[in-house]
Amino acid sequence: MVTIPGMQAPNPCPESCNVLLIGGGGREHALAWKLAQSPKLGTLYATDCANGGIAKLATPCPEKWDTSRIYFMTRWCDQHDIDLIVVGPEVPLTEGITDELATETRVVFGPTKEAARIEADKSYAKDLMRQASIPTADSRTFSDHDSARNYLLRGLERDLENEFKQPLAKEIEAYFEWSAELERSDDFTFSEELLELLQKREDPCVVKACGLAAGKGVILCDTVGESLKAIAQIMKEKIFGDAGNSIIIEEKMSGSEVSVLALVDGGTIWVLDLCQDHKQVGEGDVGANTGGMGAFCPAPLLDEEMLDYVEREILVPAVDAMRRDGIEYRGVLYAGIMLTPAGPKVLEFNCRFGDPETQPLMARLQGDLIDILWRTATRTLDGAEIDFSDDIACCVVMCSEGYPGNYSKGQTITGIEKVESDDLLVFQAGTHCTGGTLTTSGGRVLGVTALSNSLESARVKANAACEQIRFNGAFWRSDIGCRANTTDSSATTASGA
Template sequence: MPKQMPCPDNCNILLIGGGGREHALAWKIAQSQKLGTLYASDCSNGGIAALATPCPEQWDASRVFYMSRWCDQHDIHLIVVGPEVPLTEGITDELTTETRLVFGPSREAARIEGDKSYAKELMRQASIPTADSRTFTNYDAARGYLLRGLDRDLENEFKQPLAKEVTEFIEWCSEVEKKEFVFSDELLDILIHREDPCVVKACGLAAGKGVIVCNTVGEALDAVTLIMKDKAFGDAGNAIIIEEMMIGNEVSVLALVDGGTIWVLDLCQDHKQVGEGDEGPNTGGMGAFCPAPLLDEEMLNYVEREILVPAVDAMRRDGIEYRGVLYAGIMLTSAGPKVLEFNCRFGDPETQPLMARLQGDIVDILWRTASGTLDGADLDFSDDVACCVVMCSEGYPNSYEKGKPITGIEQFQGQDNTMIFQAGTNCTSDNLVTSGGRVLGVTALASTVDEAREIANSACKKIHFDGAFWRSDIGCRKNKKSDSATSVSGD
């Protein structure tokens, strides 16, 4: 357990990660009165490069000694970890010392994001409301589960006993024995298009894309094949979760946890799907706004009392002290709030509007969280609404080209109400070019979400790279209790 020690006045910080979330953190850290020198492990990002000194050592679980030695040589006091992968690999365990803190949970605590089956079991044991689900490590068993009860449904459809080959097919699905059958077109159509909404999730980390929403049995079967057989997400799909589809409004609840104190930040709403109106496949996030007026004080207290506190307490009972960000993706269903997923770090793109609105010294806040002294921190947010619109490369979230020159960013430097956070960019000797699917997080501040979105969309039109696209409807959802949206959360 790290010592409870005060934050030094000239705090040297190493930032791990090179995306839009990390640029937003670097931007806010650079404003701190407590900052000594800011170093960054990835300065290929042009925005981070303008704020930080490069660290030659990249995080690699096999090179812990070298990064630890570099931190010692440069008198690093605090390491701030953005992405989830280093946390699940144990960067906090390996680099925390008597004089150095790491902002982010331990390897064991980070399992709450890194292993969805572990998170589901933790929620079950702690009686945390979540979707009913089953976990599978066997491809055929998962397919058999999706086809459960098919004989009853088909008999109801045809109003007569099933043909022998269909009965045998269903038995094969249950017994996982390979047989071959010939189906009529009518039977095949029912097999594939029978409505049975569910969500199929890769249990491991899949960069926010390992969740597939399925409306029919056929779609679910295809999702299982894509994840488990085709290995679309690599080893992250060695195990999957099949869970009921939840309906309602989705909200991102991020809290700072110092092992005991839980400090809930202003609510955000992410927009996962690539297309306007929440159409198309999941992405890492196409935009977010904050604050999202989805929970009144009573319901927010319920989320803290029935979801966040039980999760932290359940880990503590297992000897795991949670320090860092605990991010709960919540679906506001007709039966009340239920957990879609837990993450062990700041969200991306939620961090961008959060940092744009955050008041107080971020270095002091991060230090207090890591040191177990969060109680009494100066943490507040501006009254403005922040809206982040993500500009993407053509083809995202599938394949896309890199190296497209980016122009127009410079006109927004120094503006109080518009911030351009770089994500998938690479700063070359000649210019700034695209290097990822999500390229820029164009973030605007205004008195209302509609005004902030209008400013952000207007800024997007003034920035150019070939094939750029974005969603112009961030924050346009009708977030009323009577309205509904399908569960689409990813990692």
């Protein structure tokens, strides 16, 4: 824990605290589960009680809870004496919900709109890291397709010239001349020889949409051809919507990825137990990028010395850099970090709890979550009592067939009640409960979270529970936690928001 002096004291947390939880996924179910255990809880309200798990814990509030209805939201909070608002997803944070709903008597857990830019705009985050000398991958930002494409082809042209492949280099130069023309007569077509070279030419990089893309806005590329295709998909075909109006092309790093989540109250930084997420859809870290297929906690990837380095060289400089720009960061600061041979480097920053990292974190958290979040939002985190159980938690995400692409909805879910126990928790994500029937409503459906005295035991227990839960098309990765002690995994380049 690091404390930066100069922060002011706020109002104490009420003994009977009315809480509003915003969001309806697996992360929010885990937060609701822990909030409901607080001795300080008055009434827990939630914006999305269609989620079957949240519905059992919270009182529903009206639909259409979004930042386009600020007047309604403010009046509703006043009428229901809301003391604490806990914002789960990144979208309302980046739209400024904290700025709109926080008052002298109502506390919002989550950063302001300006502070949330660290996740909402990867270009801004990269600039901040460069200014603060935070270790990260080398990168370039582009706001139009042709500039990004030409950047890759310029590098290839130089390489071909150095390799005395002049005809191919001249072909690329001819393309540049064509693309510079204001009036182009026809499309430019590369020769079959050059097209074949593009598909085979190794030039590993990562192409990222700069905006929010629900954790999927990253494409890993191994060849020049794959990179050119990724640029076209993001910027021309708009597979990530407006999030891809600008992109980042960065070096592809190798190593293991670790999720470092810290509570930040503007002056104090409290690092929580480490987690490891699994981004790619297929076992063995293959296939498309997802929002996360599972996570375990604690992750044995950083010793005390290396964790001190991350805190000192990454987290503190990030918070300080924002403060120098007049931005006070309060909330969760999530650093996705790659453990490269050259040391830890930042893949991305997020402005909220991770999903699925929150599920194993909450399963192990000891302490009053209302008090912890209140203190984080009101600059008194240094007085919090935060501890974790000695258990290891492994969360395996059960998904709908087709995820992360198109998937069906409305599949009946059974078997949850058969597996739930004190050390086996099922956090609901893409579910919908009507008339007592629980059905699927999203790609990531359930976060089956097991607690045990070893990671292997927790992993086996979670997978056994998945086998007993039923819905048509269900699938999951059975290898969550298998690479816990490895130091090299190409899949760990897959982070992206």
